Amino acid sequence: ERKEKTSKPKDPPPFEGTEIDEVANINDMDEYIELLYEDVPDKVRGSALILQLARNPDNLEELLINETALGALARVLREDWKQSIELATNIIYIFFCFSSFSQFHGIITHYKIGALCMNIIDHELKRHELWQEEIAKKKKADILLMFWYPENQTLKKDYEKTYKKYKGLVVKQEQLLRVAIYLLLNLAEDTRIELKMRNKNIVHMLVKALDRDNFELLILVVTFLKKLSIFMENKNDMVEMDIVEKLVKMVPCEHEDLLNVTLRLLLNLSFDTGLRSKMVHVGLLPKLTALLGNENNKKVAICILYHISMDDCFKSMFAYTDCIPQLMKMLFECPDERVDLELISFCINLAANKRNVQLICEGNGLKMLMKRALKFKDPLLMKMIRNISQHDGPTKSQFIEYVGDLAAQISNSEEEEFVIECLGTLANLTLPELDWELVLKEYKLVPYLKDKLKPAGSAEDDLVLEVVIMIGTVSMDDSCAALLAKSGIIPALIELLNAQQEDDEFVCQIIYVFYQMVFHQATRDVIIKETQAPAYLIDLMHDKNAEIRKVCDNTLDIIAEYDEEWAKKIQTEKFRWHNSQWLEMVESRQMDDSEQYLYGDDPIEPYIHEGDILERPDLFYNADGLIVPDGAVSPDIFGDYQLQNGDLVGQHPFSA
Template structure:
């Protein structure tokens, strides 16, 4: 007998197409017709079933290209024919301009912090075969007054109802049910982990919506969850201690089979308890995280040591639990008090083991938490101490996390003491490679900012210049006119050694940019780079003449002619070129020295300006021609004497060194300088003597030739006072300034401002007698 040949025929018919009521999504309705065909081709049995497909559009934003997105949706969704493209485009345009609903905003916020309630399944294995009904809620409440098994069954049925948001409003008004659940949780949570997990999950469903937070707080569920966390962590410590003892006993007698069986039994029990405990911890933390949206509630949690509990949970291995813990810590870390608590409980050390990890969400959250913590200097140091720097560098190839990693590295690079450590990783080569791959328009701010900081370290600068590194950087910078890129080059140029010599080939290019009609920020960086090139073999006279820079430099010195930063760089540039004798003479003839004195008068409250101008004088007094101009034709020595006792140590140092040279070559000024130094050293003694003279005149101590007591035509005479001649050695440290024995090359490091600058001694002349006040 021949069997009937039968086959199944399936047909999908597209129905309506609409937008999702709350989410950014399209809803595609369709109908599936299934028929069993007999041997003759006729239908033997048929069935119809309606269905719908939700197409979520996470990338839809006000700037999205709607036409391109609609085309992509039609291409990827097999249910939509090409003829539906105009309708899809119209619906996407509607979604793009629709105001976000509160529920949608809630969903977006949850997705942003990557905490997804739908992933929470703490009741796994506790589901019942029966289906809950909202009409039977009173029966479920009655079961809550029975034994533990009945309570678990009743709460599981209520949980089925609570997981549907449409039932929350009705459950909210059933005070008997919520009150009974809260009471059972408060009284019986220690007796059954399953029962506690399910009840907390019910209240978690309410906590997912801000409008229901009041009812959760009313029943003090948050405080109960904090107690649950604390208790469960203590229980875990007890379990671990018991397991440790069993392991130790087994190690001491490895051949004892009984001990081995006891160890296996304890281990299995521990693993079973740990699984249930972590489900309870997850749902408790989810609920607390939702309640923490209110900062007042979050403060109460902090007072109950939420940070300490969370950091202790970082020792666990369950990735889903760790995702939640790190999310919570990241939220807390934006407040200073919580960040301080995290620093006290070694959070960074425990986060270090999570970098890197295979769980993408966990890695992303951990890096974002580290970024929040990296704003603190002490925690940055801790990150370096625990070895995070090479780990972060190794992750720079991760496209999803590169931006946040570079921000963390940028924060670390802000500390000068850590910049040198980057040279022992492959960070610099990776960053340079990425820099070459991007143009000016798409250059990442984090990338160039990090490179600018790293270039301030000599070892890193050498790595950047390896091969044709500097040549490629200069070519790129001059082509794109990128100020940040030139700032990086400027930082490279400040280091002495082989890197500075490489800039000789680009001096002409930089000088040409200064005279060009470019924006001031660009000129500032080019000028600053040139000013750093203190290269002995560089012919600055040729550069100044060929590019006619002297008039430009002189014009920029006029007060108000340019921004302060540009004028300051011009002064530094003049100090650099003044090391060359021919350049110093050229500048002196051009009238730059009076312009500098005028600028010094105008900027006398700015320590950086004063320090750099005095350094120019220091460079110029080394050359005979410019020294004569400074000493005989300007008031510069008088200004220097006035600044000799400035509060800023760097200014005092450069002034003293400059005045020492002037005193060596000009006898008359040498006497004035010596007398001022002597007066300063003996100021207290003179004040005491003058005070005694005013109160009780003693002619035998003070005659009409008072000044001869200290001065004569031949210089200073000790007279009746015993003074060491070393005090007046012009090349010895004065005013107790031991720092004068150091080299003056670090005067550029002084950037702080010192208030209360003494007034400039206008009109002071060498032929006048010193004035004692």
């Protein structure tokens, strides 16, 4: 049973020149084969009749076993394709009919039709370039002549005739290109064959073909490029050929199928950071934004825009399009409980930019988002809201009226992912006008927060981390810090610090809580006098993570201001650390008793403790022994010696 390829462009229709008045009959195959040995017109007729049979899938198996016919067709194509474009088109079309079924691919590769097609495509593309150059030259010359002889209508008619001939040649050439490229696309389902095509420069040929105007040919070319683009080597070839600049001309496009496949190719290319940048610079952003209202292409457009929004340098550019109002409309009109993943992911990225957030929150934007998020308990929508809450300014102040709604979600009965985002949003609300003590008491949050800090608890690390960050935020408030200290949260944090000491994010956030708490007397006293937190901070002063070191130093500086005993310990540790290399060197000089007598019976005094080495004249020697140790030696003693590179040379001090 034949397996036909799915999800492919339409089969080419019968082309001009391929249709004849005769009706082909499978029983007359011998007659058609004989025509392939005659002159070119007969070869064209014979190939057209065989093509008529091949276009009926029921005849393919019978044609397949006719080796004489297939061999003759392959030979004629190899020898005569330059003689007649119609002949080449007919024969390639016959083999294309076989290529539509995977089990027939072997016969095509056997006759090396794929390699031949690539040669033909390359030749035709170069021919087209020459035609274009000739037309351009003729047009330029004719314009000049018409300027001098405006009454001469012959020149104008001559150019029109040439141009008409050129257009006729282009139509026939595009028929040939279309069927040849389609055949290669079918063969490329085998990645080994696709690799051979790549090595023969298929990508460059296809990108060149993007300059054409024929929609059907372009659909085929872009479809093939989309298939090839999933491999990095092919994508790199496309970059060399400036593919983005060529594709951007097709967006938007009146041909819906071409627009759709072009967007899908752009989506594949948008995984590359450099190509995303190029897409923005060639003006694709407003073009894609304009497609958000196109139901057929909206989803692909959102995916490409999402990829572009991943780069921080491009996030702000969305504020200068009408993208955000359209996205907000889609969010609010979404009929399902959960918003499409592509749409909400895009919105989450955009909400990381302050200017975008101002547009999102215009009018009732934030109110509508909060209403929907709380109604459907949507964690991704709440993540978007959390991103909005991180920006200082008027937008953050809008959250005051939603603090109660958010705090009410912090419980064990809610979905953990949703609670994480609610906690994260609350933790961002560093607003002086917010009464955190009232919030903690009214919504009974302290027991919940303390319970989640248990290292062996059931809470996921992500939730525990958000709890720690939340504690850091509320600890800015004096009365809240006291409330938390009284509840026993500080020992719980130290226990968690022990359990998570390998996780830099946890360590940094817990230390930040201590940093906030040492600002308030009540919690400072608890931290200094009742816990081992300062000792932990001293240990972390020299952590490899710069951020941890910075928060530690700042916290210890405040502790040192208020407690003399810890101030001395901290100062000693800082001194010890700053001088550790020097001290290590000094300690290594301290030899034990057994080492001091390695060079004789006299003790070698550690010179570093016994004065200046230059005051040791006993270290100078002469031939007879030690120089007089009073240091009173005349320089004349060196008169018989010469210095060379800092060494004494001359009379040898030892007897022969």
